[in-house]
Amino acid sequence: MSSVNTAIQLITREQAEQGATAKGSTCSPALAKGPWDYDLAEALAGIPAYGPGASSADVAPAATPRQGQLPEEYKLASDAELGERILAAKAALGDRAVILGHFYQRDEVIQYADFVGDSFQLANAALTRPDAEAIVFCGVHFMAETADILSAPEQAVILPNLAAGCSMADMADADSVAECWEQLEEIFGTEPDAEGRVPVLPVTYMNSSAALKAFCGEHGGIVCTSSNARTVLEWAFQRAQRVLFFPDQHLGRNTAKALGVPLEQMPMWNPRRELGGNDAQALLDSRVILWHGFCSVHKRFNVGQIEKARKDFPGVQVIVHPECPMEVVDAADSAGSTDFIKKAIAAATEPTTFAIGTEINMVNRLAAEYPQHTIFCLDPVICPCSTMYRIHPGYLAWVLEELVAGRVVNRITVAESVQDHARTALERMLAARP
Structure with a gap:
């Protein structure tokens, strides 16, 4: 099976030559x-x-990191030449560098990764290489920040393309969350109830900046992943009357609904509106306050795609990521993290047809890895994660060869003052095991 990048190249060429046909x-x-x-x-x-x-229509904040110009030699090099240079640099660096590749990364980069996984799996994988001087994170900005928080101070975390950010993570910034928090404290107060539960507790998804993880750590809150969101919400409800969940509304809504929280007790907070677009009573009646954020990759999936998959493939198993809208999760056979999806397919003992609702690079890779099954993406349009796709073998070759030359480029560093509180929130998450 050809890679997503190869498919895009062929489709684009055919569209130019044949038009609508x-x-x-x-x-x-x-x-x-x-x-x-x-x-x-x-x-x-x-x-x-x-x-x-997928994120092309999302507005990037003015402070979004930008990548300087890649040296011309890497732009002009063929795929084969880049591959030779990457392998040569890896051999020269040996154990001094470790390359991490996220599930959503393009195949042309993943093939050089020492570890492949989701954001937190990769941050933990880096911990198994304490002697590595450099951690090259082929993912997006918030992932590299988490790796920097969890790694040793002397280890350099490198993001091959600084422009590889995350539009969902950018939808909740530290200033907006702090302003929201002040307004909520004015309404709820700060005193715990008779059971010792505080009025509200912050929970941030892993897909957020280090500053927001630090906010949670400082205010008694916690970080969650898509695989342990239920456990984290249960942890939070033991300590608080309600939760402020950011930045992904869909993960928060789907998880809280599965725990029995009624939709009317999950108001949305829009940071551009007074009281987030709510009245005080709605907030007082809430159990989970959802931030107005979303993943543009998973927002593309809809119920119509599931209905078509069931019509075209009777008996199809539909598995979607919990970042998908609630209606999509409800219509699917199951929902879970990227690791959950991978394990569900690996566990199938008989040839099965799977329709998957997550990023196309991962789906394409699963289809190649498990040829005994029929595996396809629910979205028929090839539309990868915009920011993950900003990392190309050219950038990987560049940062590795710079390391060989003794130079560290594109280093991601989280301030120590932020690291302390962020690490606290991450440690709470680690202790809240499903």
Whole structure:
């Protein structure tokens, strides 16, 4: 099976040659270009953007990191040449460097990873290499921050392309959350109830900045992943009357609903509106206050896609990620983290048809890894994570060869003052095991 990048290149070429008669579709022909074209466009415009793909319509904050220009030799190198240079650099570095590759990363990069997994699995994987001088994180910005928090101070965490951010993580910033918190304290007060539960506790999804993890750590809160969100909410409800959950509304809603929290007790907080767009009574009656954030990759999935999959493939097993809208999760056979999806397919003993609702690179890779099954993405349009796609073998070759030369580029460093509180929230998450 060809990679997602190869498919995009073929589709784009066919669309240019055949127009409407071309087979297959992608959400943007610009995906076929090198990510350095987006780096240059941002530099010329002076405005950051997430680039083509699922998050192309999301507005990037002015402070979004930007990538400088990749040296020309890496832009012009062929795939084969880049591969040779990456392997040579890896061999020269040996145990001094470890490469982490997220499930959603393109195959052309994943093939060089020492570890493949979700964001927290990879941060933990880095801990198994304490002697590595450099941790090269082929993921997005918040993942590299988490790795820096959990790794040793002398280890350098490197993000091959600084523009590989996360639009969902950017939908909740420290200032907006702090302002929300002040308004909630005015309504709820700060005194615990007769059972010792505080009025509200902050919970942030792993897909958030280090600053927000630190906010949670400082205010008695906790971090969750998609695999332990239920356990974390149960932990929070033991300590608080209600939870402020950010940045992903869908994970928060789906998890709380599964715990029996009524939808009317889950108001949405829109940071651009007074009291988040709510009245005080709705907030007082709440159990979970959901932040107005979402993943643009998982927002693309809908019930119509599931209905079509069931019609075209009777008996199909539909598995979706809990970042999908509630209606999609309700219509699926099961929902769970990227690791849950992978394990569900691995556990199938008989040839099965799976329709998967998560990022296309992971789905494509699962289809290649388990050829005895029929595995396809619910979304028929090839539209990868915009920011994850900003990492290309050219950037990986560049940062590795710089390390060989004794230079560290694109280092991600979290301030010590932020690290302390963020680490506290992460440690609470580790202790809250499913």
